Amino acid sequence: MKKYALSALALLGVALVVGGFIYRSAPTAGVPELDVHCAAGLKKPMELIAAEFLKDYGVQAKINYGGSSSLLSSIRISKKGDLLLAADQSTMDDAQRLGLVQEVIPVVIQKLVVAVAKGNPKEIQQLSDLLRDDVRLGLVNAESASAGKVARRVLGDDWERLLAKATVTKPTVTDLAGDLSLGTLDAAIIWDSTASQFKNLEAITIPQLASAQEVASIGVLTSAKDPARALQMARYLAAPETGGSILTATGFQPTGGDKWSEGERLLAHRRDQKERFEEAGFRWRGNGPTILSKDIEVPPWLKRPTGQFDDVQENRE
Amino acid sequence: MSPKSTDHRAASSLPFWIVIGTIAATYLLFIGVLLASSATYSSPGDWLRALRAREIQYAIWLSLFTCTITAVLSLLVAVPIGYLVSRGQFRGKSWVDAALDIPIVLPPMVIGLCLLILFQTTGGRWFEEFIPMTYTVNGVILAQFIVGSAFAIRTMRSTFDHIASRPEEIAMTLGCSRWQAVRMVTLPLARRGMFSAASIAWARSMGEFGPILVFAGATRMKTEVLPTTVWLELSVGNLEAAVAVSLLMVVMAVVVLVAIRSIGERP
Numbered sequence: 019m020k021k022y023a024l025s026a027l028a029l030l031g032v033a034l035v036v037g038g039f040i041y042r043s044a045p046t047a048g049v050p051e052l053d054v055h056c057a058a059g060l061k062k063p064m065e066l067i068a069a070e071f072l073k074d075y076g077v078q079a080k081i082n083y084g085g086s087s088s089l090l091s092s093i094r095i096s097k098k099g100d101l102l103l104a105a106d107q108s109t110m111d112d113a114q115r116l117g118l119v120q121e122v123i124p125v126v127i128q129k130l131v132v133a134v135a136k137g138n139p140k141e142i143q144q145l146s147d148l149l150r151d152d153v154r155l156g157l158v159n160a161e162s163a164s165a166g167k168v169a170r171r172v173l174g175d176d177w178e179r180l181l182a183k184a185t186v187t188k189p190t191v192t193d194l195a196g197d198l199s200l201g202t203l204d205a206a207i208i209w210d211s212t213a214s215q216f217k218n219l220e221a222i223t224i225p226q227l228a229s230a231q232e233v234a235s236i237g238v239l240t241s242a243k244d245p246a247r248a249l250q251m252a253r254y255l256a257a258p259e260t261g262g263s264i265l266t267a268t269g270f271q272p273t274g275g276d277k278w279s280e281g282e283r284l285l286a287h288r289r290d291q292k293e294r295f296e297e298a299g300f301r302w303r304g305n306g307p308t309i310l311s312k313d314i315e316v317p318p319w320l321k322r323p324t325g326q327f328d329d330v331q332e333n334r335e
Numbered sequence: 336m337s338p339k340s341t342d343h344r345a346a347s348s349l350p351f352w353i354v355i356g357t358i359a360a361t362y363l364l365f366i367g368v369l370l371a372s373s374a375t376y377s378s379p380g381d382w383l384r385a386l387r388a389r390e391i392q393y394a395i396w397l398s399l400f401t402c403t404i405t406a407v408l409s410l411l412v413a414v415p416i417g418y419l420v421s422r423g424q425f426r427g428k429s430w431v432d433a434a435l436d437i438p439i440v441l442p443p444m445v446i447g448l449c450l451l452i453l454f455q456t457t458g459g460r461w462f463e464e465f466i467p468m469t470y471t472v473n474g475v476i477l478a479q480f481i482v483g484s485a486f487a488i489r490t491m492r493s494t495f496d497h498i499a500s501r502p503e504e505i506a507m508t509l510g511c512s513r514w515q516a517v518r519m520v521t522l523p524l525a526r527r528g529m530f531s532a533a534s535i536a537w538a539r540s541m542g543e544f545g546p547i548l549v550f551a552g553a554t555r556m557k558t559e560v561l562p563t564t565v566w567l568e569l570s571v572g573n574l575e576a577a578v579a580v581s582l583l584m585v586v587m588a589v590v591v592l593v594a595i596r597s598i599g600e601r602p
Contacts, residue, residue, distance in 0.1 A: 088570040095574070159553055162570040186470040186552035189570065193549070201455055202469055 054081045055089040057105035063268040067261045071254055100248040103236045106164030110235050119237030123256045124273040130230035131221035133206050133213040140204045145226050154185040156194040156206035164232055165191045169207050172230045214269030373578050381579040390555050398561040401475050402540040409484040409536035417491025438485040443545025450550040474551035475558055479543045483536035490535055494528025530599025534592050541588050
């Protein structure tokens with residue numbers, strides 16, 4: 019028994035040493051880095067975009083995922099990091115009010131839907147179906163999650179009725195989507211983009227939620243060590259040719275940032291993007307449509323950024 | 336704090352007490368500074384506001400209620416299991432021992448997810464016909480119990496390890512059955528250990544949060560316990576309230592733990 023324990027310990031030791039070497043010799047050592055705080059719901063596209071950005075510009079993004087407001091809380095205390103990708107406007111508003119971000123670029127538009135299991139077994143068609151006794155309804159906390167805040171705003175009294183009927187409230191829409199997949203819930207009000215991340219879910223649009231939209235945006239933090247580089251990544255994320263196409267392919271609706279003009283090198287690079295995407299197991303839907311249409315209420319801070327970084331793009335090369 | 340010994344070596348042990356005293360003082364100072372620096376993030380006004388909020392009052396009550404039930408349940412399970420692992424000799428004992436630690440090793444969220452999946456199985460659904468678990472207060476207790484009981488079992492096991500089996504055996508030669516010997520000899524000796532097992536289970540449950548969030552949800556006025564409140568307040572960026580509720584938890588926990596221990600120490 020003792021012998022086995024000893025050899026197991028020795029194996030563990032060897033694994034640690036080897037692991038340590040692999041970690042040290044990782045290709046990322048020594049390259050410039052950006053610390054990105056990213057809303058957990060946008061993990062999938064963010065990872066792909068960060069990988070592309072590393073290939074294109076040799077900058078490694080170190081990404082910290084969490085709920086938008088909790089990320090903001092930690093930035094408030096630590097005053098560290100280069101970029102914040104927040105899933106909702108109110109978090110970015112707060113960040114601006116607190117003087118934590120200097121420039122903000124819109125990235126993704128999300129809409130509220132009723133998510134149900136694929137095939138809609140409970141035949142949910144309208145808001146009143148959610149109040150039926152045989153429907154186990156899940157909602158997000160309106161205090162903490164942006165989806166809850168938006169739903170409460172657009173639904174008004176209906177929200178209170180739903181809340182009284184709900185089987186459970188959870189802190190994030192991702193939690194609810196997970197529960198729907200497991201079958202512990204029959205319906206939940208979540209973002210369309212979250213529903214599209216789960217294969218066995220279906221999104222149902224209902225008229226009462228039509229006006230419920232939210233813009234996710236990326237902001238350069240005042241604590242950024244290299245604001246020019248951080249801004250470059252923010253624009254890369256939002257531009258239709260670069261981040262936008264990845265967002266579309268992963269089920270998000272990009273707002274359509276500025277065109278990415280980086281010359282021939284990048285265009286050639288884009289040509290083989292389709293293959294790489296399909297290799298990674300995603301369905302290629304082409305570059306996303308540029309939508310920032312009139313029916314969406316654009317808050318003042320989402321308008322084209324002006325200020326100290328306007329000349330950065332020109333100065334860089 | 337000083338040793339009672341009166342022999343000639345007493346003077347030479349002074350440096351020893353100074354060293355370990357310094358280590359203890361530094362450690363306590365660290366915890367003190369930790370709490371004090373957090374306290375600067377909240378004001379008495381935040382405390383009052385936290386105490387007045389209906390949701391927080393409910394969370395305080397629910398936390399106290401569920402933790403107490405969990406502590407009692409954990410003890411009921413920990414005494415027999417602790418006794419078995421301590422006194423019993425059987426094949427595969429080291430595996431049983433390791434299995435008992437699984438709830439301690441598993442990440443909290445995973446425990447919640449496992450529970451959620453368990454009650455989706457046919458057996459689980461059947462059970463929920465009688466006692467609903469998923470998204471309910473019962474679920475809060477079950478989630479706390481899984482981790483709390485594992486710690487209580489550890490404590491009971493080492494308690495029984497430190498009680499000699501001889502008095503129990505003598506009682507049996509004097510005509511006691513095994514039941515009687517354990518009840519009249521060993522359990523009274525294990526009294527302090529039982530109090531500390533219960534208080535460990537209680538304290539663990541007080542901080543439990545991951546599995547509760549997944550399995551019972553964060554429904555206000557229903558399954559929201561104090562750690563959930565802290566998490567919700569923190570995720571809205573309301574640092575002041577989060578800190579106020581956290582410190583409130585510390586105060587409550589210290590008071591309850593001191594009370595349990597002092598009852599346990601009483602001869």
